[in-house]
Amino acid sequence: MQGKTVMVTGGTAGIGRETARGLALLGARVIIVGRNPDRARAAAAALTAATGAEVTPLIADLSSLDGLRGLAARFAEEHDRLDVLVNNAGGMTPERRLTGDGVEFTFAVNVLAPYALTCLLLPRLRAADAARVVNLTGGLPDGTIDPANLQAEKRFLGWTFAHYNQAKTALMAMSRSFAERLDGDGITVNVAYPGHAYTPGNQATPARAFPYLFRPVMPLLKLVGPLLLSDLAKSARSSVHLASSPDVAGRTALYVDARSRIATWPKGALDPEAQNAVWSLCRSLTTLTP
Numbered sequence: 001m002q003g004k005t006v007m008v009t010g011g012t013a014g015i016g017r018e019t020a021r022g023l024a025l026l027g028a029r030v031i032i033v034g035r036n037p038d039r040a041r042a043a044a045a046a047l048t049a050a051t052g053a054e055v056t057p058l059i060a061d062l063s064s065l066d067g068l069r070g071l072a073a074r075f076a077e078e079h080d081r082l083d084v085l086v087n088n089a090g091g092m093t094p095e096r097r098l099t100g101d102g103v104e105f106t107f108a109v110n111v112l113a114p115y116a117l118t119c120l121l122l123p124r125l126r127a128a129d130a131a132r133v134v135n136l137t138g139g140l141p142d143g144t145i146d147p148a149n150l151q152a153e154k155r156f157l158g159w160t161f162a163h164y165n166q167a168k169t170a171l172m173a174m175s176r177s178f179a180e181r182l183d184g185d186g187i188t189v190n191v192a193y194p195g196h197a198y199t200p201g202n203q204a205t206p207a208r209a210f211p212y213l214f215r216p217v218m219p220l221l222k223l224v225g226p227l228l229l230s231d232l233a234k235s236a237r238s239s240v241h242l243a244s245s246p247d248v249a250g251r252t253a254l255y256v257d258a259r260s261r262i263a264t265w266p267k268g269a270l271d272p273e274a275q276n277a278v279w280s281l282c283r284s285l286t287t288l289t290p
């Protein structure tokens, strides 16, 4: 990764920070994106000290279209090409919530932000030699996508993770469409499953976001979580692999599991009607197209 420029969203904490560390250790110049300027500056300084690589912070709220546009513009001012974009940041809410743009939050952060940021950074990705885009899925992305409920317009099943699961399946559907559209452009688009990790995101998830049956054992999960799921480097492996390994050079539309093995795409993400619905919604909400 010597000489390569990489952007990792959500790179100031959790799995994204470990992904940034992994790629910096391979010699990449890494830009980490987070919302909180102090956390971002501290993370960049710590990663630079730990890896000897150039790690710099950029601040943006990825749930906001203005935030995404500002991020891409600031990146483009300082860099003439982007070799790897890791759309790592994700999230969920226990209740249906809208962003300032009026987009349902889970869809905005997990699906719309990767779509918009990839579109906005395409000129810089095209300027690189064989650029890679890596999108992170999660939850149980093996259900169906309801095209009429992408923003939980009909119902929001936060407490079963159903909406988060659907958003991650929709991200995968969008990633497949993106890979097909960029095929022949020299840019690959692949999806990584990180596996479970004890991160700020899931530490902050309130009990009411969990299925009822889980709630009584929540205190136990809080106790064992740090013991069993603290090795974030394990959860960053699949992203680092797709971002850097020569084994996947030039290969697009791959889905890899937490051990970086090629996995079968969930049926829901391959459904043409669902792919079209997700793509159309992303295009109309952002007015961006690759």
Ligand SMILES: NC(=O)c1ccc[n+]([C@@H]2O[C@H](COP(=O)([O-])OP(=O)(O)OC[C@H]3O[C@@H](n4cnc5c(N)ncnc54)[C@H](OP(=O)(O)O)[C@@H]3O)[C@@H](O)[C@H]2O)c1
Pocket (backbone or CB within 6 Å): 009, 010, 011, 012, 013, 014, 015, 016, 033, 034, 035, 036, 039, 040, 060, 061, 062, 063, 088, 089, 090, 091, 109, 136, 137, 138, 139, 194, 195, 196, 197, 198, 199, 200, 201, 202
């Ligand atoms: N953790 C798991 O068990 C697990 C399992 C499967 C899949 N995943 C997926 O893996 C990815 C990383 O998960 P994680 O648990 O490491 O996440 P996390 O703990 O929530 O990650 C925190 C990082 O994301 C940034 N971030 C969150 N929302 C943002 C926003 N709206 N704008 C800009 N930055 C934002 C934070 O920035 P600040 O410092 O500003 O807060 C921080 O850098 C996500 O896509 C998640 O869905 C996680």
